[in-house]
Amino acid sequence: MATTRRDLLKLSGITAASLLLTPRVLAGWQPAQRYPDPAVVALDDSFRQYCLSTAKVERIAGGCRWAEGPVWFGDSRMLLWSDIPNNAIMRWDEITGQVSVFRSPCNFANGHARDRQGRLISCEHDTRRVTRTEYDGSITVLADSYQGKPLNSPNDVIVHSDGTIWFTDPPFGIAGFYEGHQAHPELPQNLYRFNPETKALTVAAADISGPNGLCFSPDEKTLYLVEGRAKPNRLILAFDVVNGELQNKRTHIDCGDGTADGIACDIHGNLWCGWGMGSETLDGVKVFNPAGKAIGMIHLPERCANLCFGGQSRNRLFMASSTSVYALYVNTQGAVVI
Numbered sequence: 001m002a003t004t005r006r007d008l009l010k011l012s013g014i015t016a017a018s019l020l021l022t023p024r025v026l027a028g029w030q031p032a033q034r035y036p037d038p039a040v041v042a043l044d045d046s047f048r049q050y051c052l053s054t055a056k057v058e059r060i061a062g063g064c065r066w067a068e069g070p071v072w073f074g075d076s077r078m079l080l081w082s083d084i085p086n087n088a089i090m091r092w093d094e095i096t097g098q099v100s101v102f103r104s105p106c107n108f109a110n111g112h113a114r115d116r117q118g119r120l121i122s123c124e125h126d127t128r129r130v131t132r133t134e135y136d137g138s139i140t141v142l143a144d145s146y147q148g149k150p151l152n153s154p155n156d157v158i159v160h161s162d163g164t165i166w167f168t169d170p171p172f173g174i175a176g177f178y179e180g181h182q183a184h185p186e187l188p189q190n191l192y193r194f195n196p197e198t199k200a201l202t203v204a205a206a207d208i209s210g211p212n213g214l215c216f217s218p219d220e221k222t223l224y225l226v227e228g229r230a231k232p233n234r235l236i237l238a239f240d241v242v243n244g245e246l247q248n249k250r251t252h253i254d255c256g257d258g259t260a261d262g263i264a265c266d267i268h269g270n271l272w273c274g275w276g277m278g279s280e281t282l283d284g285v286k287v288f289n290p291a292g293k294a295i296g297m298i299h300l301p302e303r304c305a306n307l308c309f310g311g312q313s314r315n316r317l318f319m320a321s322s323t324s325v326y327a328l329y330v331n332t333q334g335a336v337v338i
Contacts, residue, residue, distance in 0.1 A: 029301035032056040039284070039299040040328070047287060047296035050270070055329040057298065060318075061092055061099045066179070067320035069156070069262070071112040071120070072310025079310060081320045082109045084125065084179045092325065094311070108173060108180045111156035111213075111262070111306065115196070116163045116337075123154035125173025125180030130154050130165065130194065143167075143194050143201050149186040153179075156213050156262060156306070161220060161337045164244065165194040166204060168211035170228065191225060193244065204246050205239065213262035213306065216241070217269055217290075218335040224252060224271060226260045234259050236271070236288075253292045258282045262306025262320075265335040270295070272317065276303030285319055300326055309334020 032038060037056035042048050061067075065085035072079055077094040080102055089109055091102035103109075107124035115121055120133040121142070128151045129144035142165065144151060153173025158166050170189050173180040191205040191214070205211070210229030216222065220241060227235040238252035253260070253271075259282075261274035269290035275297075276283035283303045287296035302322035310318055314333040319326040 031058060037328075041297045041299065042295070043297055044289075044293065044295040046289065050266070050268075050287075050296065050330055050332045052329055052331050057300065057326050057328050059324050060097070060327050061090065061325040062323060064090070064323050064325075066305070067322060067325055068305045069109065069111040069123070070306055070308045070310075070318045070320045070325065071114060072308055072314075072318065073114070073118075074310065074312065074314075075118065077312070079308075079318055079325070080112060080120070081306075081318075081325060082106070082112070084108055084110055084173075087126075089122075110154070110173065110179075111167070113157045113159050113165075115159050115165065116161075121157055121159065121165060123157050123167055125153040128153055128174070128180075128183075130157060130167055132196075142196065143192065146187055146190075146192070146201055146203075152185045152187055152189065155211070158214055158216060159337065160216065160244075162244070163196055165196065166214065166223070167192055167194070168208075168214060168225070170210050170212065172210075191246075205249065208237075213260065213274065215263050215265050215271075216335070217265055218267055224263055224265070226263060226273075228259070228261070233257075236260055236263065236273070236292075253288055258286065259303075260286075261304070264307055264309060266309065266330075266332040267335050268332060269335075270332070272307060272309075274304035274306050274319070274321075276300075278303060283321075285317070298328060 036053045064083040068082045070081040079092040088104035089102040089106045108126040109122045111123040113121045130142045132140045152169045152171040155168045171185040174183040188207050190203045193204040194201050212226040212228040214225045223239045225237045234255040236253040239246035240248040263273045271288045273286050275286040284300040285298040304319045304321040307319045317328045
């Protein structure tokens with residue numbers, strides 16, 4: 001059952017008096033004045049087929065403290081994302097271009113996804129749990145502990161076509177009081193799999209150093225996972241998915257000087273990765289082909305934390321990047337859960 005626009009307005013708690021945020025331009029950055037956009041760079045000729053010569057990077061929202069976890073709601077033509085330190089989930093309306101508060105407080109939510117019924121799935125730092133927003137706006141707790149111990153701070157989440165919910169659980173959100181509250185982790189840093197039918201929570205991959213962004217390949221035979229605290233460099237790991245279990249853990253991409261965060265796959269199996277390390281050459285989105293070769297870069301004036309595909313044809317890339325959200329039309333589509 002798909003959510004309707006009325007369902008989502010109930011779920012959001014938005015009123016006519018919702019706070020509207022005016023996008024602000026960062027010093028030194030302006031959108032490209034001519035096509036093609038020089039911010040979109042082919043590192044390999046194969047990337048050119050995914051670029052549009054008459055599309056440019058646009059800033060659609062600003063004024064955040066740390067933008068994260070974008071998720072697209074096509075039936076309402078809206079983008080949601082987290083502004084974690086401001087303890088708010090924000091909303092951008094594709095029709096009007098307006099930005100408003102979707103939910104505040106939101107328990108310092110981070111990553112989001114939609115389940116097979118179109119409901120919002122959220123990772124919450126402050127309550128250290130994963131929740132589902134029902135059609136009537138009520139909140140159902142899906143997971144907040146494992147073997148009697150509280151989760152660390154669920155970070156990012158995806159949903160498999162079989163309905164299972166996969167989420168990462170690093171301690172980032174309990175490291176201090178900026179993105180939640182300070183607490184001592186009681187569990188290892190795991191990737192979890194939750195079955196909403198049986199309510200079973202299992203460890204899909206154990207003892208990952210800083211598990212962060214994750215996504216499935218288009219055929220769901222591979223799961224990609226960012227190991228955000230691997231040393232000496234951050235890694236993007238790959239696992240074979242066999243009957244709901246992960247096998248054959250391997251390094252798919254060594255991030256080198258860069259830092260991968262949130263990731264998403266397109267229908268061709270390319271990985272689009274939130275990227276950066278606070279420098280002009282690294283900040284933005286880096287694109288890798290299915291073999292793990294870097295083929296493209298979208299340069300942004302800020303580090304990109306997370307991203308998703310959306311728009312009416314799933315051909316618009318939304319990039320939650322530090323204080324702003326950017327968008328770019330591309331010549332591919334986000335992988336769809338079948």
